[in-house]
Amino acid sequence: MLLTGFDAPVEQVMYLDKVVVAHNLLQTIARVNRVGGEAKDKGFIVDYVGIGHHLKQALDNYDERERKEIENTLSFPEQELRELQAAHAGIMALLKQHGLTDLTDHDAFFDVFYDEDIRFAFMLAFKQLTRALNTVFPAREALAYMADYQALTEINVLAGKHFRDARLSMKGIPPKLRAIADAHLQSAGIDIKVKPISILDEDFEKDVAKHTRTKTKAAEVEHAIRHHLDVELDDDPDLQASFAEALAAIFEEFKNNWDKIYEELEKLRQRIKEVGKEPTYGLNRKKQMPFFRLFRGELEMAMEQSPDYGGKPDERIAVLVDLTQQVYNAVERELKLAGFWESIPARNKLKAELQQIFVASRFDKVPDLVRKRQAIISRVMELAEAKNDTILYAE
Known part of the structure; x- marks a missing residue:
């Protein structure tokens, strides 16, 4: 049975308690060399009768090339x-x-x-x-x-x-x-199924405090932040980029000063936590707030060049919210079209509509913002593509 037609890939160990010679010997021990999944990287022969010299004789029946191929597959305890x-x-x-x-x-x-x-x-x-x-x-x-x-x-x-x-x-x-x-x-009390604590968890700080070295604490906070940015903020590239820049700035400014790095990382972690608490002004946090943050960031930079823009903070927020809603509605409507991203005419149509919305907004009093409208529209398109699935399927 083990010599003819026997093929059980799971078989990994064979015990030999009788003498087998020549071709039959090679065919016998080959029963355990079938590929059987990742857990099986080789087969084992437990020899009770001493077939070593018979194996050498069996190999002598092959030419040099074949013999080398067979010998390369064999190893010994x-x-x-x-x-x-x-x-x-x-x-x-x-x-x-x-x-x-x-x-x-x-x-x-x-x-x-x-x-x-x-x-x-x-x-x-x-x-x-x-x-x-x-x-x-x-x-x-x-x-x-x-x-x-x-x-x-x-x-x-x-x-x-x-x-x-x-x-x-x-x-x-x-x-x-x-x-x-x-x-x-x-x-040892280690559960590999339990995921690491999120930086947003109230127990995160207590968990980090268990370490005795400041560098160890800082490293855990750093990598927890990096993980959060990669996983939780992957659909908000602007917010992700701003926090990534802040993280890089900490290490650039306080090289190897682990006490200060740890202190600044904790401040950054608190800032990230506050994102979840920021007011949404009636906008959807997942779908619309990334666009709102984009427009707010651009407005803040533009106002540095146009400080005489007379809108009050509440008025500016109202304009931003209105702009966000109009832009989002246009983006959502077009993204529902089949094959939108593969259609150049469809993308150009959306860009033209976004330009009309932007020009009609009240930001025409901020010259620097008006000049940058094409770049801002390009960023809207990039954000829309990155958040395509969120816009179409998230609740």
């Missing part, structure tokens, strides 16, 4: 163990090079892993160790490495949460190691 030893020595040497000798000092790892190149080197070394350990485990020789592997798994998961880095995850760890790693993480 001594080789696998040497690869595990090398992978373990490699990752420990990498950590020691950066002063990381205490696998329980997670904040020390976070501070070093702030350097993305070092973090990436750790990722590669950890994956290599995982592959090597998976090959040898559950042989008793693998047990000597399990304590370090569990500690490194804990570091990998916690660093992934700290830096909001999805590459540092449990994805890709083979099932037999994953079960052991999950059990260890559970015993």
Whole structure:
């Protein structure tokens, strides 16, 4: 049965307790080399009778090219163990090079892993160790490495949460190691299913305060902000860009002064939180407010060049709201047309309508704003394309 017509890709281990020779031997041991999913990277032969010399004789029946192809697919326990030893020595040497000798000092790892190149080197070394350990485990020789592997798994998961880095995850760890790693993480009180706390959460500050180093705290706030900008504000490019610029300015102004960086990052986080509390003046927060912010920002810059513009703040807000509603209604109506973005005439028609709306607004008293109307209309089109799905489908 194992020699003729047997094809079970899931089969990974074969136990040989009888002598098989020549072509039958190669055909037999090949039963475990079928591709069987990501968790299976090779098959195992447990030899109870000693077929080593028979294997050599079987290979002699092939020409040199075929023999090399077959030999390249074979490996032996001594080789696998040497690869595990090398992978373990490699990752420990990498950590020691950066002063990381205490696998329980997670904040020390976070501070070093702030350097993305070092973090990436750790990722590669950890994956290599995982592959090597998976090959040898559950042989008793693998047990000597399990304590370090569990500690490194804990570091990998916690660093992934700290830096909001999805590459540092449990994805890709083979099932037999994953079960052991999950059990260890559970015993350590680490739930990999719980997402990192949002910067908008009331408990975020308390969570950050658990760290003992200022750089560690600052790094967590920084990466939490970056994650928020990428994920939560991806449909509001103007707001996203303004906060990204503020973030970059902090690091530019206070290079390596982590106390000041942490302080300024906390201020920026509070500003971001306030966005959710800003008045909407009856506009839809997701659909219309990004356009409102665009027009308000342009008006504020233009008024620096036209300070004598006499409109009162409430009057300017009313004009902005009216402009936003007119522009949004025109954009929404045109976007509902099938194939709008592929149609140059349709886009030109919308641009012409936006120009009419803009010229008819009360901002004709702000010369700088009037001169920039074509650029502003282009930005409206860019924003409309970025928010296409939100405008059409969001509630």
